[in-house]
Amino acid sequence: MNELRPPPSNTVPTETSDIATGPDDLDLVARSQAGDTTAFNELVTRYRNRAYAMIYNMVRNEQDAWDLAQDGFLKAWKSISRFRGQSSFYTWLYRILMNVTIDSLRRKQIEGGTEFDDQIGLHNIAPGASTAPKAELAPAERMSDKEVRQRIDEAIARLSPEHRTAIVMREIDGLEYTEIAEQMGCSLGTVMSRLFYARKKLQALLKDVYETI
Amino acid sequence: MKPFEEQFTAWVDGQLTGAELADFEKQLAEHPEAAAEKDGALKLGKLLREHPTVPPLGNPEFFNHQLMQRIAAETPRPVEKKRAFFWSLPRLAWAGAACLAITLALFQTTIPGGAKHIDKSNYFAQVVENWPGNPNVSASTVYSADDNVTVVWLDGLDYIPATYALNK
Numbered sequence: 318m319n320e321l322r323p324p325p326s327n328t329v330p331t332e333t334s335d336i337a338t339g340p341d342d343l344d345l346v347a348r349s350q351a352g353d354t355t356a357f358n359e360l361v362t363r364y365r366n367r368a369y370a371m372i373y374n375m376v377r378n379e380q381d382a383w384d385l386a387q388d389g390f391l392k393a394w395k396s397i398s399r400f401r402g403q404s405s406f407y408t409w410l411y412r413i414l415m416n417v418t419i420d421s422l423r424r425k426q427i428e429g430g431t432e433f434d435d436q437i438g439l440h441n442i443a444p445g446a447s448t449a450p451k452a453e454l455a456p457a458e459r460m461s462d463k464e465v466r467q468r469i470d471e472a473i474a475r476l477s478p479e480h481r482t483a484i485v486m487r488e489i490d491g492l493e494y495t496e497i498a499e500q501m502g503c504s505l506g507t508v509m510s511r512l513f514y515a516r517k518k519l520q521a522l523l524k525d526v527y528e529t530i
Numbered sequence: 531m532k533p534f535e536e537q538f539t540a541w542v543d544g545q546l547t548g549a550e551l552a553d554f555e556k557q558l559a560e561h562p563e564a565a566a567e568k569d570g571a572l573k574l575g576k577l578l579r580e581h582p583t584v585p586p587l588g589n590p591e592f593f594n595h596q597l598m599q600r601i602a603a604e605t606p607r608p609v610e611k612k613r614a615f616f617w618s619l620p621r622l623a624w625a626g627a628a629c630l631a632i633t634l635a636l637f638q639t640t641i642p643g644g645a646k647h648i649d650k651s652n653y654f655a656q657v658v659e660n661w662p663g664n665p666n667v668s669a670s671t672v673y674s675a676d677d678n679v680t681v682v683w684l685d686g687l688d689y690i691p692a693t694y695a696l697n698k
Contacts, residue, residue: 337548354601354602354605355600358594358597358598361593361594361597362590362594365587365590365593365594366586366587366590369584369587369593370582370584371585373583373584373585374583377583379585383587384590386587386593387593387596387597387600391597391600391601391604394605395600395604411663425675446568462581465577465581466581466583469577469578469581469583470583472632485580487543488574488575488578488579489578489579489582494543498573504552506532506533506536509532509535509536509540510533510535510536510539510541512539513535513536513538513539514535516542516571516574519541519578520567520570520571520574521551523574524570526577527570527573527574527576527577528573528578
């Protein structure tokens with residue numbers, strides 16, 4: 318599979334100084350496969366920030382992101398013997414983290430009886446038609462960074478797990494369609510369709526934000 | 531042909547080229563709002579990228595520590611060899627057999643066997659049931675196999691009358 322690209326500038330970088338000076342990932346993986354937990358600990362140190370950021374972008378909650386990152390790394394440790402080096406370690410880890418996160422979002426959706434209304438903002442809108450509601454525009458100077466982030470959090474939280482995953486992978490993690498399809502286990506067409514509706518919905522919810530800042 | 535949603539997404543992301551792009555742009559002639567939609571989608575992407583909402587991972591060292599503890603707790607430890615109980619079944623069987631052998635050996639060496647005694651002894655003693663006139667008299671016999679002689683021993687008898695003399 319294609320390697321995941323370096324993280325976009327807005328995401329939390331890997332602890333690159335460790336990578337530059339220490340053994341490479343594959344060495345650490347090999348040692349981890351032999352049961353060396355200190356080697357795995359080193360891998361965790363390298364990727365914990367990226368993992369946490371990626372999960373946080375999905376769940377929008379610090380505690381949940383912490384717990385899911387823990388679960389993801391634990392799962393990676395348990396299945397490290399199955400890593401064959403066909404992709405980079407982070408690509409392999411990314412898939413595990415994403416699956417753990419999507420499973421959690423789905424579970425919460427079922428337990429909480431939450432219905433993600435993907436049609437919000439899409440009623441009576443034909444594909445290609447203007448979707449933005451007549452939102453009251455807040456003056457730019459009145460919307461602080463904190464408020465903008467809060468609005469983004471709230472808007473993303475209203476997406477279904479599938480739409481959220483697609484938009485986060487594309488817009489925040491900067492993945493290509495093929496990579497998203499592979500990570501999500503669906504077709505390219507499904508990815509593009511999910512992106513279409515996720516964007517429509519977010520545009521409906523955030524137009525006043527991006528038009529005024 | 532791809533559905534409109536897929537083509538529109540590809541168009542927004544600059545993934546349509548050549549004939550595909552030209553065909554789609556012809557379709558868009560019927561959707562004058564499409565350009566604004568694309569512009570909105572691009573602004574949305576910029577907004578998401580430029581306003582990261584991710585707080586820094588708090589206490590990263592504790593993150594590792596907690597994870598390592600979970601790994602230690604969930605990693606199966608190598609099975610420790612159980613300290614074997616000394617009196618295992620085979621050992622008990624062997625010990626029993628040894629005790630039996632010792633007992634038999636002691637019995638054989640310390641307590642004379644009847645048959646063995648008979649084989650080696652030249653004498654055989656037997657109390658003879660008798661009805662003497664004097665209740666103080668008891669009788670016993672001693673037999674010598676070598677001499678083929680039986681001796682009658684009368685205890686408590688003062689004398690033997692001449693008429694009671696035994697003949698060989």
